[in-house]
Amino acid sequence: MSFNHNRNRPPSLPADGGRPRRRLKTKPLLVLLLILFVGNLLWFIAWLIPNQSGGSEEVASVDGEKITRQQWMAAMEELHGRDTLLELVNEKVMETAAKEYNIKVTDKEVDLELAMLRSAQEGIDKTIYSADEDRLRDNLKTQLILEKVLTKDIVIEDKDVEAFYNDNQALYDIKDAYRTRMIVVDSMGEADKAISELENGTSFEALAKERSVDTATGSLGGDIGYITQDQTTVDPKIAQTVTTIDVDSWSEPLELSDGRIAILSVTEKAEGQTFSYNDVKEHVSRELALEQLPQSVTPEAFWREFDAKWFYGE
Template identity: 70%
Template sequence: MSSNLNRRRPAPSPAEPGRPKRKLKTGPLLVLLLILFLGNLLWFIAWLIPNDKGGSKEEVASVSGDEITREEWLAAMEDQHGRDTLLELVNQKVMETAAKEYGIKVTDKEVDLELAMLRSTQDSTETALFAGDSARVRDKLKAQLILEKVLTKDVVVEEEQIKAFYEENQSLYDVPDAYRTRMIVVDSMEKAEEAIAELEDGSSFEALARELSIDTASGSLGGDIGYISSKQSSVDAVISETASSLDVGKWSKPLTLENGDIAIITVTEKADGQTFSFKEVSGHISRELALEQLPQSVTPEAFWNEFDAEWFYSE
């Protein structure tokens, strides 16, 4: 999805022999989904807030008899994530209002396209950005599409440019099957067998990954390495090949990685691949090329005054 307005591509030209394919710009989408991840905390906090006023003094933890109250816990979470969470919610509401004002619509098929392309170009080191329920992920992508459509509604892109881009980058729109994968990495076969025994006894894969995995990046996420596809170059070949053969909810036998470590993986979700025709992606391409013609980056905050958006955080 072409939401990065700071990076510009030159106008497309017909493909030339040996010319490399142009890459999708997915960094802004990953930032967008990171904000979504933080946004989920708001709902969690709301769920935790007690109905009675005295409940805020409830003890939620203690250290050597020194208690930590629910009030302190919630205040700490607001300090750490409150601003970003509220910003995400305000911006989403601003974009919904803008869509009504400018008569802009975003279809489910458009969101499906963005999701499919995002999965296919995901950087496996940024998997936390896919956290959150699917409905809210779709809502955030929809808000971003509204922003892009508002910004490009008066920009003209010639049909020849759109066709040239599609011909040059057609492989981008042939999206393979993707598998949401978790892994536990250990340094010996013995530890791998012990982990499998715990899984067979009913232990949570996510909990074991946090406890046992020596891959700290994925371990801190419960082993989540995001969506991967077969023959994906950014992932160890044995992992990508095994993921495509696993049933959802099952785990693999111990896998020896290229660096000698041992991994156990599980697939939590499968996203079927899709091939998008020129007709299906022409609007996406037109919008991407139009964004490159804009002189500067624009965010939803630019519309706050127009739609009387206010919040209590001061700059």
């Protein structure tokens, strides 16, 4: 899977009329991680199911006509097998590159990237937040190795790094974020029924899939990702309410701006962090170096160097 490094972003003018404030582009990486997650999920679920009866085992049927495991697996490979294998090969290639060029990626660096992702609320597809965090961290580590390989010979002056940090300190003041699920219904009566089911032990995720009229989030068990108090990409009432909900609890029904009724649940609170100049110096230097690359570069560019081969040939 390709990693896009064309991260230039149109500058936005700060409120004080000073130097332009730039925000690093995270959306291409988020889209990439979403694709990788979907491929992983569907492909590995198939492999994890025990295969006791061989390829002719019936896994479903329609009007008496069976669908076999072999047919299922072939369809899975056709849809997602190439992308999943590509991810695995690229991950191994980058691990090899890290050893070759003596590149290290620390947990602290991954923590910073993860915090930046959680704070990058740009109306992106929230499916990314459904990814297993360990797998997400692995993907971020692979991305960081690639970036370090690409920028290892590019020199960025300290004064330029410091100037960027001074102009964009708000980027590194990460607010508390609340991983949120929601159930959206059309009336207060439906909301009361949902609350009653929750009080009787029904899981919030299952109820969101069953009852939420917001199909995009309902299919994800109501997951809308990490929400901050001052976030502008969600209904203001959602942003205001999440800070008042205890983890693993839910809110009273609240009316949204479109007239629908929402019930919110917070499943995790990510504590805010403020990253100092020393914390992000290398991160900023690398981002500025990436902007100097003439074109996007992907891990596949290193396949020949590290003798990578795969099922799909060239």
